[in-house]
Amino acid sequence: MARIGEVQAPAATRDALARGRLRASLVPDLLVEARRIVNTVIAGWHGRRKRGIGENFWQFRPYVEGDASRIDWRRSARDDHTYVRDREWEAAHTVWLWADPSPSMLYKSTGAGVSKQSRALVLTLAMAELLSRSGERIAWPDLTDPFTARNGAERIAAQLMHAGELPAKPDLSNIRRFCDIVIASDFLDPVEETMAWLDVLARHGVRAHLIEVADPAEETFPYAGRTEFTDPETGDKLTAGRAEMLADEYRLLYTARRQELAGWCKRLGWSFTVNHTDRLASDALVRLHMAMTADGGHAGIIAGDQPRPIAKGDQPGKAVA
Known part of the structure; x- marks a missing residue:
């Protein structure tokens, strides 16, 4: 039977160097894709400039x-x-960008067009391109200091290509008030751990925009029969004799995790959106733009993509999830 999904080879070996080389090989093409997406939405992008104290x-x-x-x-x-x-109002403002480099982001099902890692990098590089064109300062935690440049996306891409092992979760304690941060991840860690990691942003008055990058198979759980699941982070395995018996409970837990995290973001005035890897990246970019330019500095919750049925081409079978 056809496989539902697969983890690309570097994740299977859990080799940080191999994952770094894979990322380096992907970045040039992803930068091209990011710029293509930017060119489709740039007409509606007006930056975040406004009147106020300044010289211009x-x-x-x-x-x-x-x-x-x-x-x-x-x-x-x-x-x-x-x-x-x-x-024109002039103030030092920095937008931090970060895409999750963990092994789970390498997952790609047969119903998805790209891996979660590819989509997360495209979204962050596209944001870097848009913000750079608008004259904003951008930065990547634990990788670059804040800078302003017309070729901001290219500079970040170069840093990512030459970076070795990136931390699973960067240190966010140096990000201060009046900054924004865009975080693209699958957010599959326990919600309590994610909240504890991001709590420093809330205490510092930083406005965060979370993009949950989701593979359609992770949401619909289209598995049946004897199925072996492997944790790409630890290598732990779970064999289910009848995987379909787990589907209802799995979907309940998966949805509850997302709703709890989204509700927490809403209470903080942060934005939370979902982008599926079988849908357009530009959709998430447009919603992110709406959140970042919302009046009053509080974007609230952005609905994002809606769940969809199992892709026609997906068949139950052995999977690495």
Whole structure:
């Protein structure tokens, strides 16, 4: 019978060097894909600039009674209206980007177009490209310091290609207030562990945007018959004589984990969205843009992709999950 999914070879060996080489080989193509996606959504991307204290001209707007802004008499002399000159708000703001490098992210089912790792890297590199074009400062925890550059995505891609073993969870304690962070992961760790790791961001007043990258087989559990499951993190194995008997309980636990994490994000004013690897990456990018530009600095919860039935091509059989 056909396999439901597979873990690419480096995950099976749990060899950090092999995983690093795989990532290095993927990054150039993923950077090209990220730029292609950016070009499809860039028309609606207007950055996060606004009027405020600064040196650069922002816009002219009609004067209203009580407005403390300075009237621009030269512009007002052109017609019968009175205008004020706004300057562009300038503030040091950094967006941190991170894609989960753990072995579980290498999973790719037959119903998915790409692995979870590939999708997470494409999303973060696409965000780096968009933010760089908007003049934002970007950074990658434990890899780069914050910087501003038009080729920000390319610089991060180069760092990822030459990086050795990346930490499973980077140190987030140096990320401070008024920063944003975009985190792309499958978030399959126990919810309590994920919350404990991210709690430092909440205490520092950082606004986080979580993207759960999900493989369709992980959500629908399309397994039946005798099936062997392998944990890509530890190598532990579980053999189920009739895997279909586990389906209902598994889906209940899987959904409860997601709902608990999403609810926690909503209470903190963070955004949480889901992107399935059998759907477009650009969908998640658009929703992320909406969250990051939301008024008031609180994006709330973004629904994301909805669950879908098992892909027609998936057949029950031996799997590595």
